[in-house]
Amino acid sequence: DVKVTQSSRYLVKRTGEKVFLECVQDMDHENMFWYRQDPGLGLRLIYFSYDVKMKEKGDIPEGYSVSREKKERFSLILESASTNQTSMYLCASSTGGPYNEQFFGPGTRLTVL
Amino acid sequence: AQSVAQPEDQVNVAEGNPLTVKCTYSVSGNPYLFWYVQYPNRGLQFLLKYITGDNLVKGSYGFEAEFNKSQTSFHLKKPSALVSDSALYFCAVSLSYNTDKLIFGTGTRLQVFP
Numbered sequence: 001d002v003k004v005t006q007s008s009r010y011l012v013k014r015t016g017e018k019v020f021l022e023c024v025q026d027m028d029h030e031n032m033f034w035y036r037q038d039p040g041l042g043l044r045l046i047y048f049s050y051d052v053k054m055k056e057k058g059d060i061p062e063g064y065s066v067s068r069e070k071k072e073r074f075s076l077i078l079e080s081a082s083t084n085q086t087s088m089y090l091c092a093s094s095t096g097g098p099y100n101e102q103f104f105g106p107g108t109r110l111t112v113l
Numbered sequence: 114a115q116s117v118a119q120p121e122d123q124v125n126v127a128e129g130n131p132l133t134v135k136c137t138y139s140v141s142g143n144p145y146l147f148w149y150v151q152y153p154n155r156g157l158q159f160l161l162k163y164i165t166g167d168n169l170v171k172g173s174y175g176f177e178a179e180f181n182k183s184q185t186s187f188h189l190k191k192p193s194a195l196v197s198d199s200a201l202y203f204c205a206v207s208l209s210y211n212t213d214k215l216i217f218g219t220g221t222r223l224q225v226f227p
Contacts, residue, residue, distance in 0.1 A: 004156070031213050040122075042203060042219040043157075050213065058214070090156055098207040099145045099164045102215060104156035 003027070004105035006091050012111045019078040021108050023091030029103075030096045032074035034058075034066060037088040037107070049074055050096070081112045115140045117206050119218035126194045127226050134189040134221045136204030144206045146187040147215065148178055151201040160202075163187060174198070194225045 007022035025032065033048040035058075045058030047066040055066050063085060067075045074093075078085055088109050092102040116139045126132045138144055145164055149157040161172025168180045178189045187204060201222050205215040 033214075035217075040219060043217040045214060048214060092157075094213060096213065098213050099162070100213070101147060101159040101162060102157075103159070104149075106154075106156045 004091055004093055004103050006089075006105040006108050008108050009106060010109050010111075012113065013078075013081050014113055015082060017078075017081050017112075019081050019110065019112075021076040021078075021089055021091075021110070023074045023076070023093075023105055024072055025074075025093040025103070026072065027093065027095075027103070028071065029093035030071075031094045031102075032068065033092040033094075033102060034064075034074065034076045035090045035092065036060070037090055043090065046076065078110075081110075083112050086110060086112045115206065115216050117204050117216050117218040119202075119204055119221045121221050122219075123222045123224060125224045125226065128196050129193055132191050132194040132198070132223065132225070134202050134204075134223060136187045136189065136218060138185050138187065138204075138206045140206055146178075146180060147205040147207075148172065148176070148187075148189050149203045149205065150174075151203065151220075153200070157203065160189070194223075196225050196227055199223055199225045 004025045034046040035043040044060050049055045049068040065077045090107045091105040094100045094102040118137045147162045148160040151157045163170050163180045171177045201220050203220050204218040
């Protein structure tokens with residue numbers, strides 16, 4: 001089975017801190033994604049990557065950056081955390097092709113105080 | 114613009130009754146359609162997908178979905194609901210000519226009562 005792991009289930013940070021969220025997948029997938037999930041808004045794509053060192057902006061990239069130095073690892077960085085970035089963050093991976101399902105990690109619930 | 118709509122925030126159904134969770138989409142081109150489920154405090158799990166061919170697709174846990182091109186719908190169904198089916202359900206669409214991004218609906222909470 002595909003396994004996608006995220007470094008933390010719960011995280012509490014202070015406004016202005018730099019925050020790193022880590023995601024690792026073990027199935028050699030080309031694509032990796034970062035979403036945030038908010039009630040009533042569904043999942044919104046922040047960034048995705050289709051290869052090592054490659055990245056594309058999603059729908060809400062402002063305030064975030066990403067890093068993919070190795071194929072299995074995709075990091076989301078909040079350069080200066082703000083309270084409006086309090087949310088559930090979900091990482092996903094998939095093989096190439098729009099017809100392939102994405103596999104999700106358990107999520108990180110981030111609270112910014 | 115591409116979009117997915119889940120018109121019901123919540124669906125309530127009694128255990129043993131059939132359930133339907135609605136999804137409509139608006140895309141140009143041929144869509145690939147997906148359903149995911151999220152149980153409490155968990156990530157999303159893939160349920161089923163429509164790529165091409167038979168309009169009725171079967172997935173995990175006894176769920177099925179019917180693709181209707183004329184109504185641009187992809188409703189999720191199950192003949193007999195279980196209490197354990199209570200969860201948050203998301204419909205999603207990707208395009209055959211676009212990148213591998215998915216567009217998600219806002220989600221429908223299914224509550225199955227004993």
